[in-house]
Amino acid sequence: MVIGAVPRTAPIPFPDPDPTVALPLSECSACRCADATAVPAVPLPVAALSAATLEEALVAAYAGLGRGDTAAAEVSARAALVLEPDLPEANALIAEILAGRSQFDAAAAHYRVALADGGGPLSWQRDLAAALEAAGHDAEAVTAYREILVRRPDDAATHRRLARLLLRLGESETALEHAREARFLAPDRPADLAGLSDLAEVFVSAGEPLTAAEMLEPALRRADPDGPGLPAARLLLGRAWIALSETEKARRLLVEVLEAGGDAGAHAASLLAGLDGAAGRDLAPAYVRALFDRYADRFDTDLVGRLHYVAPQAIRAALLRLGLADGAPLRVLDAGCGTGLAGAELRSLAGSLAGFDLSPRMVEKARARGLYDELWVAELTAGLAARPGTWDLVVAADVLVYLGDLHPVMAAAAAALAPGGRFAFTGEVTDGDGFRLHEGRRYAHSLPHLHAALAAAGLTLELLEEHQPRWEKGRPVPGFLGVVAKPL
Structure with a gap:
């Protein structure tokens, strides 16, 4: 007899339970249900049990499931376990219930009992992993998901569920x-917004919001306007x-979610309040990373050829003038x-040359030049903080334009420099006392703001001159080039 071949709707009858007789639940060898007060006693016709075959018990169990009667299905499945406690199909059926x-x-x-012999359908392994995760056994759930991927490395749904769990x-990474x-x-896929949102959540939370936007935007255009997963998506x-600093796009969406109400609406209200208070912050690192990851392949051609970018050459010339x-x-x-x-401009000045960038693809391009002794991926202040008191020269060419307040970066540069070390940089300039984010999504800084940040960091100004960092719309952009020193 092949148990796995028993159809769920086979017509073999199995007696209805006798409510006056109950199977001792201690006979459930898999989970020791008798010790779990949440599991009710299951009535079982003992007289019928003695004559029942495994096949009859399983057919009756599947018939119970088929008509939505899980209590009757459990009665029959447990009858099968009395006859054969380790029977995989009966254990899996009870587990499902x-x-x-x-x-x-x-x-x-x-x-676990159903899968003990190393066989069983993949669906049982998926359900085991889901049950472990739902029970809070995260480490075991990770192992279970990975065991599925050993059998089926192309199982997209398991990759998605494992990604969600690992993020939590x-x-x-x-x-x-x-x-x-x-x-x-x-x-x-998945076609359902809930599954797609699970995947997008990983990308947003782990620092790849552009991927999430590329997934969700077309899916939302096709979505059922009354679908239950729409507000969350x-x-x-x-x-x-x-995260991508697309403030107006975010605002329009969040207002729609807010108007829909519910839990998503409450969260949208919080995010909208954050948007309203975001003026003056730096551009989001995820935005800068996504911008330059996309731009990496044509960066040199556009920047040098079309935008007349000469900041590295200008910095080198200034440093030579300083000795x-x-x-x-x-x-x-x-x-x-x-x-x-x-x-390329700094190599001849360096005994050792290191570099870092927020964009992994930019770092790959830099590595291909063969100029650097060391390269890594990091956000600006974190990259500066990686080696305190180390550098004789730090250069930030066309970098300050992605920052609002310059006080943190000047403090970080001062901490990174060795005594007597220099920090050379370029930026865009604006009138007034502070800084502003202009239509090109870049920050321009006033000279009073720059001087205040340098003074707060304890850096001494050695050179500050006009510099045109690039051209836009056929005209040079006004800016500055500075070199400051850390006192000995």
Whole structure:
């Protein structure tokens, strides 16, 4: 007899339960249900049990499930377990019923028995992983999901669920790997917004909001306007636009979510309040990263050819005027190195040349130049903080334009420099006392604001001159070039 071949709707009868007789639940060897007060006693016709075969019990169990009578289905499945306690199909059926009652620990125990021989359908392994996760056994759930991927490395749904779990556990990079794989394997699925939102949540929370926006925007255009997952998906897209500094796009979406009410509406209200108080902050790191990851392949051509970018050459010329010379054994850091355009100008001044950038693709391009002794991916202030008191020269060419308040970066540069070290930078200039974000999504800073940030950081100004960092709309952009020093 092949148990797995028993159809769920086979017509073999199995007697209805006798409510006066109950099967001792201690006979459930998988989960010891007798010790779990949440599991009710299950009435079982003992006289019928003695004559029942496994096949009859299983057919009756599946028939009970088929008509939605889980109590009768459990009676018959447990009858099968009395006859054969380790029977995989009966254990899996009971596990399914218990999971439906949110008794996840007991469900997981039965799934383990069902899978004990290393076989069983993949659906049982998926359900075991889900039950472990629902029961709060996260480490075991991770293992269970990974065991599924050993059998089926192309299982997009499991990659997605594992990504979501790893994100919750704080393993963002590994979560992103699985999220990318899920998207690659099923670029147009899952069709339901809830599943798609799970995947988008990983991308938004782990620092790739552009990917989330690319997924959600077309899906929302096709979505049922009355679908239950719509507010949550719109909220996620709003969060993605916020991370990408697309404030107006985010605001329009969040207002729609707010008007719909519910939990998503309350969250939207909080995000809208944050948008209203965001003036003066730096551009979001996720926005800058996404911008330059997309721009990396044509960065050099556009910047040098179309925008007449000459900041690296201008910085080198200024440093030579201040007495630096080729062949100097300086420890040089190219902060926000991009594709390495500044590295070509700095290499001859450096005994060792390091660089970092927020964009991984930019760092790949810089590495391909073969100019740097060391490169890494980091946000600006974090990259400066990585080696305190180390550098003889730090350069930030066309980097300050992505920052609002200059006080934090000047303090970070001062901490990164060795005594007597220099910090050279370029920026765009504006009138007044502070700074402003102009229509090009770049910050311009006033000279009073720059002087105040330098003074607060304890840096001494050695050179400050006019500089045109680039051209836009056929005209040069007004700016400055500065070199400051850390006192000995």
